[in-house]
Amino acid sequence: MKKRYAVGVDLGGTSIKAALVEQGQGLVRETTRPTYAEEGPQQVITRLGDIVEELIEAAPDHEIAGVGIGSPGAINWERTTVSHPPNFPGWETINLHEALRARFGEKLLVFVENDANVAGLGSAHYGAGKPFDSFIMVTLGTGVGGAIIYRNKIFRGATGAAGEIGHMTIDYEGPFDRSGVAGAIEAYLGQRFLSRHARYRLMTRQDSLLHEMAGPDLRDITPKMLHEAALQGDEGAIEVLAWAGHKLGCVLGAAVNLLDIRKIVVGGGLSAAGDFILEPARKTLKRFVMPGMWDGLAIIQETRGNEVGMLGAAHLVFQYLDEPTHAHDPLS
């Protein structure tokens, strides 16, 4: 088979990461620029185009079939627009498909998809999800993202928004997440929520290393610090991560019962804490899945880190080329 290439873009609130990807192989070349989202949509679209152009120009001997973009916010069924991405001031509904075609011509395939969904797709074809036809992807970052990979494709639901694990409740009287859902898992594991929990929890633990790492009032505590302290045996930090893992196991149990998809891949920044969070999650998971579905349950750490986003974004292009008329594909 002829080698196929596509550009995969990970459009984040802080930086735009993009890579040239070879189908079935992985990243060929990678580049990154700050997003400067505060400058508004037109500036970001221009920068997004610039980074794509940079990658295309750096590979004059590669035929590039298209561009896939993983973006926060709501994506339409046709995979052309992004609506209301959090932390992107001034974005209503932006048609990235049109914007890129206007700049690069009608020949270029362009697909936009939710960032957690492309992370799942990337994991399915290049990452920890590769051994599985179907799995649940969870990304633990600023927020908690999710995706359902079913038979190696993104399960998109009725309108393209499926997979919002972060807003599933595990306690109908619990604390509110940013969407106003009580007891949603994001209200425990979202970065700000977890940091705040850690801060107050460790107030009474003067022996914790976090007091050195995050200042005496623990105001600047980050999940990364928790992981570092845990590695040094800090009991308080280990406790916080186990607490987070327990909550994660609860919501994953609910998702497994509903989907009968028993493999879970966990990515995103906090997943770097590995078994400090995943081992407690595994123990809890079993208590929240009905016994008839225990067989084959597994929670696995994503090993390719944030690369899966770019890989999955590029894979949108490959998938379309391989099966342009597949019933699951909204573009057929």
Place this chain on the structure above:
Amino acid sequence: MKKRYAVGVDLGGTSIKAALVEQGQGLVRETTRPTYAEEGPQQVITRLGDIVEELIEAAPDHEIAGVGIGSPGAINWERTTVSHPPNFPGWETINLHEALRARFGEKLLVFVENDANVAGLGSAHYGAGKPFDSFIMVTLGTGVGGAIIYRNKIFRGATGAAGEIGHMTIDYEGPFDRSGVAGAIEAYLGQRFLSRHARYRLMTRQDSLLHEMAGPDLRDITPKMLHEAALQGDEGAIEVLAWAGHKLGCVLGAAVNLLDIRKIVVGGGLSAAGDFILEPARKTLKRFVMPGMWDGLAIIQETRGNEVGMLGAAHLVFQYLDEPTHAHDPLS
């Protein structure tokens, strides 16, 4: 198109209901017998065969393509066996497909599917789910069953067990359901759980009609009585049903966030209470779904009652005849 017929069986713990079904039309003839599950699997299988034979013999001029069976318990991916149906003593794994083919010959198509799944399929093609390509089915009976209907088919997950909404948690520290899952919706809305809740809740309401209907210690309270009392304006009964509806809304919110399937059809005995339970569920649902998915949310009462089970069971046969090689069909 030539008229097509199949037999749909609803195998319940108390009675076996079966019907001759005409594709696209509905029930032609219906019959029912007690299950006598305590007599063990062989007796039940014989009775199941008898009832199928009765329907076939009563329609000598109809060409019957096959038999579909909705059953409690776990169904295998091939749709041939039932494992451990609750309330069926002595059942390990029983191959109903083989049993019926041995009796009626290899020409007869036989499919077994989970009872909540066939209720969903029946609703999709003959009931309240007909207007929707995709919806979530919930059945409120002895237990709480569920099904995901995606593009007019049963979404089966990785092994065929998807849709277990009843065991999704809404409170990780909540009461345990029969599967040992804390705060599962079945631990609130399952018949015994709801009756017990009503009993204790109404203890202090001496004015409630339930004291007349269910005896002074409220020991024999049933969901049906709650509905009847609610119709007569009984405040206590209305409160109990609203409490149940609130819990239902919580779990449905979690399911909608995960699936992006925004229509929900509610069937099963307790659904007869209609808006006494569904109106509170609708109010709560919105509070547990992220705002980006509010558009098109709806909770609808199943109008064909328990018929949907038989209709959906028969439809397994029609679906196979229409699309024997469809990728979603495990039998292709």
